[in-house]
Amino acid sequence: MTEMSKIVRTITSIAFPFAMIYGLYVIAHGHLTPGGGFQGGAIAASACAMILVAFGSKWTLNKIKEKGLSVFESLGAIGFIALALLGLVFGVAFFNNFLTGSNFLFGTIPATGSGLADINTGGVIPLMNFAVGLKVIVGLFVIVLVMAYASTSFKEDKK
Amino acid sequence: MTFLELLHIIIPILIVAASVVAILLKDLLAAVIAVAAMSLLLSLEFYILQAPDVAIAQAGVGACLTTAIFVIAIRATKRMEGEI
16 A cells, blocks of 8 residues: 555654554543543554554555564464463462562552542452553454455456 | 523434435435534434533544544445436
8 A cells, every 4th residue: 555645644753643642641530530441542543553554564564573563463462361360379269369469560449439540459350451452453454454455466366 | 491401302303304314315424424523413413412422432433433434435346326
C-alpha cells in the first residue's frame, strides 16, 4: 500500500502521540478508571493503524520486524499466565493476588470509602493489565498490517 | 422531558439514519465513513447507558480499526460501486 498525501502524513504525525499516550493511560489506570488492558490496547492499536494507513505498509515494514511483533505478542500471553501461576507458588490458588498487602510493587491497600485514586494499589491486577495491553496492541496491529501487506502484493500481482 | 431522555430518543434515530445512509451511498469510501459514524454514535449510546467500558472498546475497535481495515481493502480495489 502506498503512502497518502503530505497533509494526511503531517496530521498523523501530530495526532499519533496523543492517541498513543491516551491508550497507555487507559492501560495504566485500568484498575482505577473504566477501561483496562483490552480497551487501552484497542486505542493504542488504532493509533498504530493510523500510522500504517497514512505512511503505507512498505515504510512501516522497514521500521518494524514482524519477528519482533511475534515476540511481543507471545510475551504478553506468557506474562499473564506466569503471573497467574506465581499466585499458585506464593499464595494458595491460581490467580491469587499475592502482591496486595506487601510493601512491594502496587502493594498498598486503599482506605475504605471514597477518596483520591491511588495508583499504587491492586496487587497483580495492573501487571496483568500491562500483559493484556501488550498482547492486544500487537495482536490488533498485526491484523491490520497483514491486511495492508496482502492487499499490496495482490495489486502488484494484478499489474 | 430531561436532556438525557431526549438523547435516548435522538441517538438511536441517528444510528438508524447513518446505517441507511451507508447502504444507499454508491461511493464506498463515504459508506465506510458512514459506518464509522454509526459506530461512534453507538459508543455514545453505550456511554449514556452507563457502560463506559463497552463504550471505549466500541470506539477503539468499531470506529478506528474496522475503518482502517475497510479503507485498506477499498484502496486495493475500485472506489466507486459498479453497475450490476
